Amino acid sequence: xxxxxxxxxxxxxxxxxxxxxxxxxxxxxxxxxxxxxxxxxxxxxxxxxxxxxxxxxxxxxxxxxxxxxxxx
Numbered sequence: 001x002x003x004x005x006x007x008x009x010x011x012x013x014x015x016x017x018x019x020x021x022x023x024x025x026x027x028x029x030x031x032x033x034x035x036x037x038x039x040x041x042x043x044x045x046x047x048x049x050x051x052x053x054x055x056x057x058x059x060x061x062x063x064x065x066x067x068x069x070x071x072x
Contacts, residue, residue: 010035011029012025
């Protein structure tokens with residue numbers, strides 16, 4: 001809220017997220033004031049095993065061809 005009150009845009013960058021981290025980042029990046037990109041990488045590129053099922057995006061979140069998430 002401090003950044004929002006000062007008019008400072010925020011973004012999330014944590015390319016090596018686990019399934020839990022990705023979900024937390026999606027929740028945070030949907031808040032007011034988070035205007036920059038949220039970096040999402042396919043976990044299979046980094047981890048041999050993930051303990052959560054694959055990331056299933058809710059219908060209001062779209063993944064573009066360039067792997068850009070659109071929340072809306």
